[in-house]
Amino acid sequence: MNTIAATRGPFRVEAVEFANAAEDLLAVREQVFVVEQNVPVEEERDALDPRCAHVIARDRAGEPVGTGRLVPPPDESAPARIGRMAVLRDWRGAGVGDAMLHALLRLARGHGWSDIALNAQVSAQAFYARHGFVPVGERFMEAGIEHQALRRRIDRPQAIDDRDAAVAVTAAIIGQARHGLHVYSRELDPGLLDAPRVLEAMRALCTRGDGVQVQVLLQDAAAPQRALAPLLALAQRLPSAIAFREVADPVDHKYPSAYLANDDGGYYFRPLGHRLEGEAETGAAGRARQLAEHFRPVWERARPCTEYRALGL
Template identity: 35%
Template sequence: MAKTILYPVTPVIFCRSLATIVYSISAICRSGWNNRSISPCCADSTTTDICNLAMTQSDYTIRKAKWPEERELLRQVREPVFVEEQGVPQAMEWDDDDMMAYHLLALDQAQRPIATARLLGNGQIGRMAVLPEWRNQGIGTALLLTLIQHADSIGLQSLFLHAQTSAEAFYAKAGFTADGDHFMEAGIEHQKMVLSFNQDMAEELFLAQLGKTPELFHLHTVEDHQAHATCMLRQAKRHLSIFTQTLDPQIFDTPPFVDAVKQLATRSRFSRIRILLQDNTLVVQQGHQLVELAQRLSTAIEIRIPGDEYMDYEENFILVDELGYLHRKQAVNLIGTACYNDRYRANRMQTIFNEAWEFGTPDRELARLHL
């Protein structure tokens, strides 16, 4: 079957905190549209690896839809999905916002409508729908990133949407974060999610390839650490080593980072993730998603207390495949560096880590936690 180039998506998708930024842009560190898609209205509940996003070929195209001239084409998707499948009242499905919205339409090779989405002038994304037979083929991801690209091109500083709760993980992968509590809309539980743009960070991450990019990146904020940690980890093949004072939740307890750890842990039976934690007080008091994941995947993820000689060691670092690293001279100071291809320095830090690990002990207090 002949293939059609997907509506071009350039690497200008940028988010807010590292928990968000990496899933949309750093993800473009690799190529290939994701092979999963949103289900009606929002997304499916599966975890989507947005770190593999970019332009590719497919059996469909995405383009802007004209309103009201192409209302019928939009109707052929929205009514079967929202009205018939989900029971949304028809009066709620069509509103005055359609007149001023930026509409997207996905078409198959026969130019039949298969998916829709829209963006309002206030930055709200909505009416994302994919016909059942076209789900799980990356169309939802393509629609979402195309809207994000358009929003950035017209100068919007932020976006928001009302995600069905089953789709929260999907939107989190694209950089959206939850805002407020769950609420009911059209009889379905939803969560408001928001996304803010950071183009400088996005461009920086676009250049960062594990084992290839020798440039030194300077880190100053939590967002810097979040973004590079997740971007680098998304490219890992086998190993992750973390030497940390507190397992800072702003960096390590974010959905993108935890999901990246999970993907590495389950990628191969040779995957090995080791964490040296100097002070577990915060984790014990507040809980931690990464610790919970380690309990579930204990064959791949292990947490230890470092040997006595390293309990007061001031430097914190993350090592990925002994190729890339993030490093801070002082755990209490966010000033640091990241490099995606410095085997010499990474090996030096790995030697320190291995020694602290060898004389370390399992953290039994964490093992007893029921998070």
């Protein structure tokens, strides 16, 4: 059992058996999902509950304020799934969700389940990104609410295998950045950095007005200009936030990889820069810092893309 001091008073998070705590678990879920979000009660409840590991958060008086569950993997090749994460309105922002998610991940480790998946409401995606979950595939509708599939490996980074996953994780890493983002690309990655979802994430980051700096290193600065890459047009409108340089040292031209790394522990690394396959994490400060340390000296010896200034960049 964990007892945690919160801004709304102390609460505790504990693992419970569904049979012993069903009334409290379902009361919180019904308030959040059925009453607040208009999810049909027959969709909120299912036959999996008795098989799941559950956690519940209780206030000082023992009243339930939050719930979550861990669904066992159906077979060895499938992930365990986190779901039914719900926190009563008055307790949101007090750390209840973080504490419950940590407890669920500890339960997964205890069972030896290293691959964890969940379907998050898009409004909660940033919360899960802070805990190392990366997006997989396109968004979808569930119970009338837009969702994003997320995945996390407890034992290693998440593999990115296709364009949908690449676009989703790139947008997430951009959105997670606090003040800085490093982009190392061959020629602005057509099909990735020109995806509408990625461009919208970049626009949102660069218009926050808190000194955000995006540095983009290219191996071929002419190709994006010839292709009228949309990111160049965005940078034209936001010249103080986005800067471009082209590698000049022959050794740097031979570098085969590409990556994004933000200043909040998020990265997406592709061993072969002309392909999208790679690995990503959103809670790996050490690896993100390592990539930033690789980036900085290359940036310093690279040449500014003065030809972009003719475009108003």
